[in-house]
Amino acid sequence: MTRSSWPLYEVFVRGKRGLNHVHVGSLHAPDDEMALRNARDLYTRRNEGVSIWVVKADHITASSPDEKDPFFAPSGDKVYRHPTFYSIPEDVPHL
Amino acid sequence: MDNAYDGLTDAGEERHWAFGTGFTAALAGVDRAIPDVDRAALAAYCLMLGDDALVYSQRLAEWCSRAPELEEDVALANIALDLLGQARLLLTRAGEVEAAGRDEDTLAYLRDEREFRNVRLTEIDCGPGPGGDFGTTIARLLVLSTWRLALLGQLTASADPVLAAVAAKGVKELAYHRDHAAQWVLRLAGGTDVSRARMIAGLERVWPFTDELFTTHPVEAALPGVAVDPATLRAEFDQVIDTVFGAADLDRPEVRQVAPLAGQAGRDGVHTEAMGFLLAEMQHIARSTPGAVW
């Protein structure tokens, strides 16, 4: 049996004007154009969405949702990344 | 006892899932006055456009659970649902204009083959049955949606306010159907050797039924300002097809047209042999349970 599977795309939909695009799920499509059309059919078939983004899943760069991933370990000891490291005189505005 | 169904539906949430299932009717607020024209002709014209949509929807729905990929299953069902929605509005209008007490279901389920006025291209088997495959299905979708989009585009200016409203709604749907077909024609024609051969075979299967689409029927001729003369659709059709074929590196099929029978074809109620089977299946429950309510 042939195993020519289509790449995975992540789908983001803006439900109505004024809102951000929100991740709603994923789907498979042979290319970007078809991914957009498939997303329209699958995720907005009751007219929920006014705007759709699709992106190949392997084009997404992600960090982990919390600090249990080793990726975040360095930041724990890089105190200069934290705003409180810097003492700012009280009279400096808007900072 | 807690009820598992509570909290599942948000009040006021839009429920676009089927015409006539609770939300505002698709043509709410549209003037339903009947223009001052030959009523029999107008009713027949509504049937023509309604039957095209109904019969074609019946064919497309055969793909449900059989499409090449799940995403495509959803897409084809969407197209079938759009057409079914158009069919219901048009049959309802036909019944209203005819004023003989026939509603959409009486017209769909209790008419005989000779009373159906759809063009023959809508009724033939283009797959998933033995009469075709996905390539043939896409070929028909390209031809029919290109033609119907051109037709509905003109119909938006119809003197019948209901036809104009159905057309205005349908134009958006058909634009999507045509685009979907064109996308697939590009991919099948430009994909593998196998898919290219199947795309070409599919076009050869449906092309013999294209002349019929542009033949003016007396009913259409009797309704100036209300009906669209299909002969006028050829230029737009050719232009779109040439564009798609150009991009897909395809030639127009060189095949004979399927002849009418003694000058008559689908619009006159003269159909292919496939039509009887299609209707037998579609109408069987409704006809075998007289008096039943659904």
Added chain:
Amino acid sequence: MDLEREFERVVAADHRVEPRDWMPDGYRATLVRQIAQHAHSEIIGMQPEGNWISRAPSLRRKAILLAKVQDEAGHGLYLYAAAETLGADRAELTERLVEGRQKYSSIFNYPTPTYADVGVIGWLVDGAAICNQVPLCRTSYGPYARAMIRVCKEESFHQRQGYELLMTMMSGTRQQRAMVQDAVDRWWWPSLMMFGPPDAESSNTEQSMLWRIKRHTNDELRQRFVDMSVPQAEKLGVTLPDPDLVWNAERGHHDFGEIDWSEFWRVVKGDGPCNQQRVAHRRRAHEDGAWVRDAAAEYARKKERAA
């Protein structure tokens, strides 16, 4: 070990586990199996009702049914997408299904001989599915929970359309009422079996509850379904085919008769009325579509090379 404690803390606090979190292998494997089976059930579940789209007896019913079966394809897709966040590959899950190596809900191995079956599937089968699925909206794995919220919202239409169809049919001819009762007689017991084996024999329940993948036991959900269905059946005017079905005031629940578990296991193991047919149908669609999937993939490759 830090990671394992963190996982347990997240689960115990009723927070959601997300795809890139560390998770025990057993948790991942259990979820992949459960979500895949659930997705397969949606896809196979298109067939018993899809059988009636071409013959639906009114245009409104046809539109509803087509939209419903289309929803099931959509639900399958939401669920496959959730499974893929765990590293599963949809093509591979599909292979497992069509080769009979992965199961789907046994309820879809029963046939739909009349249009009343469409109504009863909506009422009882979708009703049972909702009982099973609503708690899953709070399951511990985030992508699964989110997929289930979408599914449940849409399923509620399914159940209502089924019950509405049955009410309409019960107001029709004598033949139609008999059709409804016949369908209820055939689907009632298989619907009760949808909740799975009794708790005492359910091997996976305990660990799944600990991980908060499952939130209620099979028997709890089954009881809830029976209690909900009895008044609905009365309202409809049909008899549920169980002479032992009776209200137990002491328990505050309905007692019901013994389920024929030998029948359940027979169908699960492949000897139901439609097992081969359902898998063959899916396999055929998958195989017949291979040239189309290949074509689109090849076209994308050519475009990419040209770019």
